[in-house]
Amino acid sequence: MKALVCIKQVPDMESKFKINASGTWYDENNLAWRMNEYDEYAVEQAVQLREQFGDVDVTVLCIGPDRVKETMKKALAMGADRGLHVRDDLGGEKGPLEIASIIAEFAKDKGFDLIFTGMQSQDRGSAQVGVLVAEMLGLPSVTTVVDFSCDGTTVSAKRELEGGVRAVVRVATPALVTCQLGMNTPRYPTLPNIMKAKKKELLSVEVQELLTAESLLTTEQFYFPEKNVGALVLEGATAELAETLIGILKEKTTVI
Amino acid sequence: MKIMIVGECRNGQILDATYENVAFAEKLGGDSFMFMVGTQAALPKYEGKLYLADAGECGEFNPEAHKQLILKTVSIEQPDLVVFSHSSYGWDLAPRVALALKAAQLSEVVDIKEGAYVVPACNAKLRRRLRPKSAITVVTLQAGAFSPASEPTGQPAIEPVSCDPSGAIEFCGYEAAEAAGVDLAKADVIVSAGRGIGKAENMEMIGGLARALGGEFAASRPVVDAGWTEHNRQVGSTGQSVSPKLYLACGISGSVQHMAGMKKSEFVVAINTDRDAPIGEIADVLIVADLKEFIPILTEKLRAL
Numbered sequence A: 001m002k003a004l005v006c007i008k009q010v011p012d013m014e015s016k017f018k019i020n021a022s023g024t025w026y027d028e029n030n031l032a033w034r035m036n037e038y039d040e041y042a043v044e045q046a047v048q049l050r051e052q053f054g055d056v057d058v059t060v061l062c063i064g065p066d067r068v069k070e071t072m073k074k075a076l077a078m079g080a081d082r083g084l085h086v087r088d089d090l091g092g093e094k095g096p097l098e099i100a101s102i103i104a105e106f107a108k109d110k111g112f113d114l115i116f117t118g119m120q121s122q123d124r125g126s127a128q129v130g131v132l133v134a135e136m137l138g139l140p141s142v143t144t145v146v147d148f149s150c151d152g153t154t155v156s157a158k159r160e161l162e163g164g165v166r167a168v169v170r171v172a173t174p175a176l177v178t179c180q181l182g183m184n185t186p187r188y189p190t191l192p193n194i195m196k197a198k199k200k201e202l203l204s205v206e207v208q209e210l211l212t213a214e215s216l217l218t219t220e221q222f223y224f225p226e227k228n229v230g231a232l233v234l235e236g237a238t239a240e241l242a243e244t245l246i247g248i249l250k251e252k253t254t255v256i
Numbered sequence B: 001m002k003i004m005i006v007g008e009c010r011n012g013q014i015l016d017a018t019y020e021n022v023a024f025a026e027k028l029g030g031d032s033f034m035f036m037v038g039t040q041a042a043l044p045k046y047e048g049k050l051y052l053a054d055a056g057e058c059g060e061f062n063p064e065a066h067k068q069l070i071l072k073t074v075s076i077e078q079p080d081l082v083v084f085s086h087s088s089y090g091w092d093l094a095p096r097v098a099l100a101l102k103a104a105q106l107s108e109v110v111d112i113k114e115g116a117y118v119v120p121a122c123n124a125k126l127r128r129r130l131r132p133k134s135a136i137t138v139v140t141l142q143a144g145a146f147s148p149a150s151e152p153t154g155q156p157a158i159e160p161v162s163c164d165p166s167g168a169i170e171f172c173g174y175e176a177a178e179a180a181g182v183d184l185a186k187a188d189v190i191v192s193a194g195r196g197i198g199k200a201e202n203m204e205m206i207g208g209l210a211r212a213l214g215g216e217f218a219a220s221r222p223v224v225d226a227g228w229t230e231h232n233r234q235v236g237s238t239g240q241s242v243s244p245k246l247y248l249a250c251g252i253s254g255s256v257q258h259m260a261g262m263k264k265s266e267f268v269v270a271i272n273t274d275r276d277a278p279i280g281e282i283a284d285v286l287i288v289a290d291l292k293e294f295i296p297i298l299t300e301k302l303r304a305l
């Protein structure tokens, strides 16, 4: 079996963001980068598939500048077999249609039985790329999956709906799955596996070789929302903060 | 502008998302009509044309069939805009429809400004204003961003639509959410733990503060996903909805999905190291502090009262 996992490198969401010079995206300098949270579940699920069947070859694909190779190495250390880096210095500003076209162009003649993506990326959050890739390839796709199993030819999955209700579905491979938080427990790479990952194949190709779509959107502005002045912000010494809070709770609530 | 509203029906019930989509269309102005896969027995309250496909025939969850039905309706009505909710139904279906229509898709729209669409970025810390370049546009709306101003009313004029219900995905039924062991909805005080608590052991500190306040403890999703507490304590769109007198959000950033479950709380206190955490937008008080230092001291002082 062959599996493809699409992973994105995103900034740590607790970073102090700044707007870039053109006012269309965040400034990518001086940020700490990590694997998109949803994609960690995707990598884990593919690696578990290999542990289940033995003969599963797992490719991870990531579009972005050279720094994304660090994140790809984490996926290799988690157990993926090889990496395909699509080098694109402007990857962050590309929309879901362009990103999906790149992935579909790469995947179209590779015969992947299963493709895993995250349900959404934490920075862009379009929740589109996975479904678009499947539609471009003419494959069925199941989104927001929190429970996954595969017997080699059929996938049984549970989609998470509002209120925690789940829809149980079945689909034959080849298929694409978008992974939701909590689908499994993503492993931490062990030191020996980090060492082993250094020897794994990690190829880079230029984005021009794979990009086939044009964006249908223009970003007019990227900005911080106006702060809702609602919250009283308290800073200072911990003990005083606790006293102040108790005072506020006594005055404004009936709980103490 | 002609707007196609995609309604949602689950288990024979019209979902609120439907009326939020209607409210959005009204805000934009222009002609609108609705499309829904549902049943004659439960019609949405809507004054206008409703293209209705029968869920019994087409399947309540069958993305391929629903896509075909929507494309068919689009070719009859030629709308400029197709409106979905950014829900498990909408984000699944919208990209399928958008690609087939060569339409730009804007996900999780929260506002309209100068004729362009505003969407969140980076866990709602930032916003983008986007303008589509395509002839027809597809949007999904953030839950709660556009609420109806009044109780929906009206009787739709039905136009039946049908399709070939075959599809690659077999829907085997729904599984109910785990029964709640603790009824958080009844608690006056809820102390809720987020990823910011750092490790499972710190749940005890959260429980201790909850006891000192005579309340219950709860958690955000990552805490549940990591197995630090049970799912029946999760607050949010895929957990419980709560409305206590006091909600203490400890190390919770304030995602839309979390806030969906606790925004009806009477008084919200957030404890967070990040002054810019979006939880500050709905909190009454934001304590900028490391919860590992702050909570033990607060708990001790409360116990001494």
Ligand SMILES: Cc1cc2nc3c(=O)[nH]c(=O)nc-3n(C[C@H](O)[C@H](O)[C@H](O)COP(=O)(O)OP(=O)(O)OC[C@H]3O[C@@H](n4cnc5c(N)ncnc54)[C@H](O)[C@@H]3O)c2cc1C
Residues within 6 Å of the ligand: A014, A119, A181, B193, B194, B195, B196, B197, B219, B220, B221, B222, B223, B234, B235, B236, B237, B238, B239, B240, B250, B251, B252, B253, B254, B255, B256, B257, B258, B261, B271, B272, B273, B274, B277, B289, B290, B291, B292
């Ligand atoms: C379809 C869908 C449904 C979802 N349903 C839910 C749901 O029902 N409920 C839910 O909660 N989430 C839900 N989520 C997940 C949601 O999007 C967020 O990922 C989640 O709410 C984030 O949880 P958090 O705030 O605990 O963690 P984070 O976003 O990681 O925030 C951690 C916070 O802790 C702060 N912090 C870190 N260290 C400290 C410290 N020492 N002291 C104080 N503060 C600290 C940080 O500044 C940060 O603000 C859903 C997501 C999707 C896509």
Ligand SMILES: Nc1ncnc2c1ncn2[C@@H]1O[C@H](COP(=O)(O)O)[C@@H](O)[C@H]1O
Residues within 6 Å of the ligand: A006, A007, A008, A009, A036, A038, A039, A061, A062, A063, A064, A091, A096, A099, A116, A117, A118, A119, A120, A121, A122, A124, A125, A126, A127, A128, A129, A130
């Ligand atoms: N630059 C990228 N490189 C590889 N995969 C990506 C990239 N951007 C998005 N994806 C995949 O598409 C999913 C959904 O992203 P999005 O549509 O941006 O919310 C992510 O979870 C990834 O699996």
